[in-house]
Amino acid sequence: MTRKRRRLTLLTVALLGLGTATALTLTAFQDSLMFFYSPTDLETREPAPGQRFRLGGLVAEGSVAPIDGGAGVAFTVTDAVHEVPVVYAGIVPDLFREGQGVIAEGRLQPDGTFVADEVLARHDENYMPPEVAEALRASGEWRPEAGQ
DSSP states (O other), X not given: OOHHHHHHHHHHHHHHHHHHHHHHHHHHHHHHOOEEEOHHHHHHSOOOTTOEEEEEEEEOTTOOEEEGGGTEEEEEEEXXXXXXXXXXXXXXXXXXXXXSEEEEEEEEOTTSOEEEEEEEEOSSXXXXXXXXXXXXXXXXXXXXXXXX
8 A cells, every 4th residue: 555545545534533523513512402482483483393492582461370289380472473372380480470581491382382391580670681682672672671
């Protein structure tokens, strides 16, 4: 085997190894990648069935109701244009309330109900998750005094 052929073989093996490592890394990232949708986004582009994603917006006024004897809560997330019903079996954060920004992580059911595994609420009176703020700006319902 000539020197040139050995170098070419070594280069080919190195590129194959690099390609395999890149493919494995991207596959690992894809498993942990989570998309963000506002209620209006769900109307225009539907996520894949069973896909986990984040749903963000404001908790609609008058929509919070306990379920399962207080073991969970049902509420509606809105961006002032569209609304999505959400069901969460767990204890909501202390700052969770109507009219406040919220991000729920979970899956959309075929009937249009979002089943949340986790609910995140804003942590002080001046903070709103950037994704929620952007969705509200896009819908024209942004109130600067309510967030950054």
